[in-house]
Amino acid sequence: MKLKYLLILFLLPILLISSCKREEDRIFDTNATVRITEAVQNAYTVLQGNKAGWMMKFYPSKNQEFGGYTIFTKFISNEKVSIASDPIAGVETSSYAVVAESGPVLTFNGYNKSIHWFSEPGMDNGGVVGDGGIGPDDSGMQGDFEFILLKATADSVVLKGKKTGSHLVMLPLKNEEFESLSKTYQEATNKFNQFLVYKLETPGSEVVNLDFDPRYRVFSNPNDQATGTMSFRVIPGALEFYKEYIIEGKSFDRLNYVQPTSAYPNGYYTDKSNAIKIVPATAPLNIWFRNNLWSMSYSNTGPTGKIYWDRAKTALKTNGIVVNNAFIGKLTSNIGLIYVLQNGAVVGGVSHFIDPVKGTEDQIYIELEGYVIGNFPIAYWTGGINNITTPFNGRTFKITSDGTPNPTALTLTDIGIPTNTYKVFLKDINDPFNN
Structure with a gap:
C-alpha cells in the first residue's frame, strides 16, 4: 500500500506541472491571436489616421536593376485606397486589406495600375513609359503588392515585401500633398522620359x-x-x-x-x-527610329519597294487579307514589321532586328528575326505580307530628317540600293496600299 501511495505522491507534481503547462499554452495562444488582431486594427487606424496620405520610395526588384519609383497612397476606409505613382498618369482608387497571417499583412488586393504595374509580366507592362516591356516576359520588374507590416505609427509605416523581402518605409504627407506632389512627380518623370x-x-x-x-x-x-x-x-x-x-x-x-x-x-x-x-x-536618328513605331504606305515607298508592295497587294487580295495599317519599329516590347489586319481583328507581325550601326548616328541595320508578334497567323505571312518585308531584310539604311529634334517623319535610304527608300511617319496612315 505504501508503494501505491508513494507512486501517487510522485506522479502528482508531474500531473500538476503538465496541467499547468497546458493551461499556459492556451493562454499563450489566446494572447497571440489577440495581439495579431490588435496589430491589424492598429494598422487600419494608422493608415487611415493620416488623412493626407503617405509616400514611399519603391525599388521593385530586390537587386534594384530596374531603378526606383515613387508611390503615393491615401487610405479612405477599411476597403478603399487611392494610389498614384510617378510613371502612371492620374490617380486610381481600388481595394486593399490588412489581413492576419503570422503577423499583419497589407495587401493591395484590387487591381490598380499604379502599383500592380511593377509586378506584371514583362509581356504586359509595356507602353507606360513609352518604350516597351520591362523585365523578363514572365516576371517583369518582380515588384511586391503584398507587404508584411513591421511597424505602423503616425510618423512612419515600415513594410517588408512578401516576395522580395525588401524593406520599404511609408512617410506621412501633409495637407494636399497627395494630389499636388503626385502630379509634380509625374511631370518630372514625363520630362525625364523625353x-x-x-x-x-x-x-x-x-x-x-x-x-x-x-x-x-x-x-x-x-x-x-x-x-x-x-x-x-x-x-x-x-x-x-x-x-x-x-x-x-x-x-x-x-x-x-x-x-x-x-x-x-x-x-x-x-x-x-x-x-x-x-x-x-537629343536622340540620334537611328535610336529615335528604333524606339518608335512608324507608319508606312505605298505612296511613300521608293521604286524598289513598290515592286514588292505590288506583289503583296495581288497576293493579299487573292487570299482575302485586308491591310488597315502597316508599321515598322517598336510596339511595347516588340520590334519589327507590325500590321493591323482584317479591320482590327488581327494586330501583329514578325519580329526583326533593328540595330543602330555602331559608330554612326544615322544608319540602321534591319534583318528578319522571325518571331510572331501578337495574334498574327503565319498564313498571313505566306499569304502576301512577306513581300513587304523582303526589301528590308539584311539591308543597311541611312536615315534623314527635317533637322528638328525628335522628328515626326524620317526617310530611310538603302546604302546599297538607292532606289530602295521609305518615308515613314509617327502619325497613323490608314489604308496604306491606297495612301
Whole structure:
C-alpha cells in the first residue's frame, strides 16, 4: 500500500506541472491571436489616421536593376485606397486589406495600375513609359503588392515585401500633398522620359554616352565597370540615387537639375561641386527610329519597294487579307514589321532586328528575326505580307530628317540600293496600299 501511495505522491507534481503547462499554452495562444488582431486594427487606424496620405520610395526588384519609383497612397476606409505613382498618369482608387497571417499583412488586393504595374509580366507592362516591356516576359520588374507590416505609427509605416523581402518605409504627407506632389512627380518623370540618351561629363575624362535603356532607371558608365550600375529615382528637380556612388573621386547620392543654357540647351543634372554632370541629349536618328513605331504606305515607298508592295497587294487580295495599317519599329516590347489586319481583328507581325550601326548616328541595320508578334497567323505571312518585308531584310539604311529634334517623319535610304527608300511617319496612315 505504501508503494501505491508513494507512486501517487510522485506522479502528482508531474500531473500538476503538465496541467499547468497546458493551461499556459492556451493562454499563450489566446494572447497571440489577440495581439495579431490588435496589430491589424492598429494598422487600419494608422493608415487611415493620416488623412493626407503617405509616400514611399519603391525599388521593385530586390537587386534594384530596374531603378526606383515613387508611390503615393491615401487610405479612405477599411476597403478603399487611392494610389498614384510617378510613371502612371492620374490617380486610381481600388481595394486593399490588412489581413492576419503570422503577423499583419497589407495587401493591395484590387487591381490598380499604379502599383500592380511593377509586378506584371514583362509581356504586359509595356507602353507606360513609352518604350516597351520591362523585365523578363514572365516576371517583369518582380515588384511586391503584398507587404508584411513591421511597424505602423503616425510618423512612419515600415513594410517588408512578401516576395522580395525588401524593406520599404511609408512617410506621412501633409495637407494636399497627395494630389499636388503626385502630379509634380509625374511631370518630372514625363520630362525625364523625353530623352533617350544621357551623357556623362567629368573634369578628367571625355564626354561619354552612358549605357541607358529608357525602360529602366539605371545608368552605367561604359568606361568604368568598377562603379557598376547606378539605380535612381526621378524626383522634381533632381535624380535621387539608391545609394552613394563615386565617380573620379566625387561621391554623390543626388544630382540636382540645372536649367538650360546656351551650352546645355536641355539643361543637366549635377552634384554640389558641379564636377559630375549627367546631360540629357537629343536622340540620334537611328535610336529615335528604333524606339518608335512608324507608319508606312505605298505612296511613300521608293521604286524598289513598290515592286514588292505590288506583289503583296495581288497576293493579299487573292487570299482575302485586308491591310488597315502597316508599321515598322517598336510596339511595347516588340520590334519589327507590325500590321493591323482584317479591320482590327488581327494586330501583329514578325519580329526583326533593328540595330543602330555602331559608330554612326544615322544608319540602321534591319534583318528578319522571325518571331510572331501578337495574334498574327503565319498564313498571313505566306499569304502576301512577306513581300513587304523582303526589301528590308539584311539591308543597311541611312536615315534623314527635317533637322528638328525628335522628328515626326524620317526617310530611310538603302546604302546599297538607292532606289530602295521609305518615308515613314509617327502619325497613323490608314489604308496604306491606297495612301
